[in-house]
Amino acid sequence: MPGSGLILGIESSCDETAAAVVERGARTLSSVVASQIATHARYGGVVPELASREHLRAVVPVVRAALAQAGVTLADLDAIAVTNGPGLAGALLVGITYAKALAFANGLPLIAVNHLEGHIHAVLLNERSLERSGPDGQATADLEEALALVVSGGHTHLYLATPTDGSWHYALIGRTLDDAAGEAFDKVAKLLGLGYPGGPWIDNLAIHGNPKAVPFAFSHIKTKLHLAGAAPRTKAAKTAPIAALDPHFLFSFSGIKTAVLRYVELHNLKPEAESRREALFTGIDAPVRPTVEDALAQCEPQTLDLIASFQHAVVGDLLKKTFAAAESLGVRRILVTGGVAANRELRARFTAEASRRNVSVSFPTLALSTDNAAMIAAAAWPRYVAKEFAKSDLSADPSLALGR
Numbered sequence: 001m002p003g004s005g006l007i008l009g010i011e012s013s014c015d016e017t018a019a020a021v022v023e024r025g026a027r028t029l030s031s032v033v034a035s036q037i038a039t040h041a042r043y044g045g046v047v048p049e050l051a052s053r054e055h056l057r058a059v060v061p062v063v064r065a066a067l068a069q070a071g072v073t074l075a076d077l078d079a080i081a082v083t084n085g086p087g088l089a090g091a092l093l094v095g096i097t098y099a100k101a102l103a104f105a106n107g108l109p110l111i112a113v114n115h116l117e118g119h120i121h122a123v124l125l126n127e128r129s130l131e132r133s134g135p136d137g138q139a140t141a142d143l144e145e146a147l148a149l150v151v152s153g154g155h156t157h158l159y160l161a162t163p164t165d166g167s168w169h170y171a172l173i174g175r176t177l178d179d180a181a182g183e184a185f186d187k188v189a190k191l192l193g194l195g196y197p198g199g200p201w202i203d204n205l206a207i208h209g210n211p212k213a214v215p216f217a218f219s220h221i222k223t224k225l226h227l228a229g230a231a232p233r234t235k236a237a238k239t240a241p242i243a244a245l246d247p248h249f250l251f252s253f254s255g256i257k258t259a260v261l262r263y264v265e266l267h268n269l270k271p272e273a274e275s276r277r278e279a280l281f282t283g284i285d286a287p288v289r290p291t292v293e294d295a296l297a298q299c300e301p302q303t304l305d306l307i308a309s310f311q312h313a314v315v316g317d318l319l320k321k322t323f324a325a326a327e328s329l330g331v332r333r334i335l336v337t338g339g340v341a342a343n344r345e346l347r348a349r350f351t352a353e354a355s356r357r358n359v360s361v362s363f364p365t366l367a368l369s370t371d372n373a374a375m376i377a378a379a380a381w382p383r384y385v386a387k388e389f390a391k392s393d394l395s396a397d398p399s400l401a402l403g404r
């Protein structure tokens with residue numbers, strides 16, 4: 001096998017166009033992310049048609065920048081990896097089409113990577129980069145099974161990830177029945193007149209409120225009763241048989257979003273949210289790019305308490321179910337990844353709980369928590385070693401599942 005070990009990763013599944021060069025799944029030579037936040041912010045969410053258009057504009061310069069920053073050319077690469085799902089069909093196709101063309105023109109193998117597996121490898125990449133090696137030279141990151149919580153704007157999934165001879169296998173343990181945790185952050189932020197994406201706003205404002213002020217509760221999910229044994233018709237349900245999963249490890253975040261809405265209506269906080277939105281984003285005096293201080297100046301203590309309580313409840317639910325799943329599976333290693341893994345309260349409470357229970361918990365670097373291509377190139381490395389290459393008819397699979 002040729003020896004540079006360099007893989008170019010390309011990611012375009014949602015609203016970030018990203019490219020990165022990673023060596024042997026362990027050393028990041030470059031990671032370039034062109035965010036479309038400015039395009040989608042005014043709509044309060046990702047508009048698929050606009051996403052495809054922005055990916056088309058960005059993909060060539062972003063790949064060029066990734067190669068230039070890594071100080072390599074296409075001729076130095078061993079392979080090209082691209083996200084083939086899950087995600088927005090049109091957005092995925094932009095990355096796939098360009099990756100295919102580059103691979104074909106340069107005689108390089110193409111590797112298809114599941115976006116969710118990519119998120120898990122964002123943590124493994126971090127661990128491999130610490131350059132600890134096992135007895136056979138394999139990174140210790142690739143030796144021990146782990147429970148992975150992938151928690152982002154599109155997913156809240158728990159996987160048992162098991163390494164076998166360097167390849168990773170995934171079994172779905174739990175997931176959300178409706179909204180993803182990040183989606184709840186985004187919707188609550190929108191409701192409160194804060195910016196998009198909502199997670200970072202809520203993260204930054206929550207520290208100024210009382211997390212115990214509003215006692216949000218998550219009810220226990222009874223799948224058998226609720227589903228009568230059949231999969232529900234939610235968009236997430238297309239990808240896995242919910243009825244087969246232990247209800248203790250299922251999540252549901254649409255209820256808390258409604259509970260926040262009720263609280264806002266009951267306490268007449270809507271006018272405040274409207275004027276906050278106006279002041280921060282649409283008014284004549286709106287700052288060009290509002291800062292946390294700008295937002296803080298627009299929040300009454302009651303709103304800050306609501307924000308802190310919402311975040312505390314969501315993090316608490318993620319924590320409770322993840323550690324319960326780890327204990328029930330007898331797994332002593334937890335990986336938490338995806339955009340919501342950037343959340344400070346989440347990192348602090350997961351770290352404290354892990355040390356209390358004497359298990360390990362790891363996160364990606366902050367930059368690699370949200371969508372990026374270094375995680376795609378890292379996830380492709382074991383596939384490259386195993387010679388698992390994509391066929392020339394590779395296409396986008398918007399509802400691609402991991403570990404059914």
Ligand code: KG4
Binds near residue numbers: 339340
């Ligand atoms: O992984 P990601 O970039 O894209 C998806 O695959 O969805 O995750 C984006 C999500 C958004 O919902 C965003 O609000 C959330 O991650 N997020 C956060 C934080 N940073 C991003 N949620 C909570 N706290 C944060 N600091």
Ligand code: ZN
Binds near residue numbers: 115119
């Ligand atoms: Zn993602």
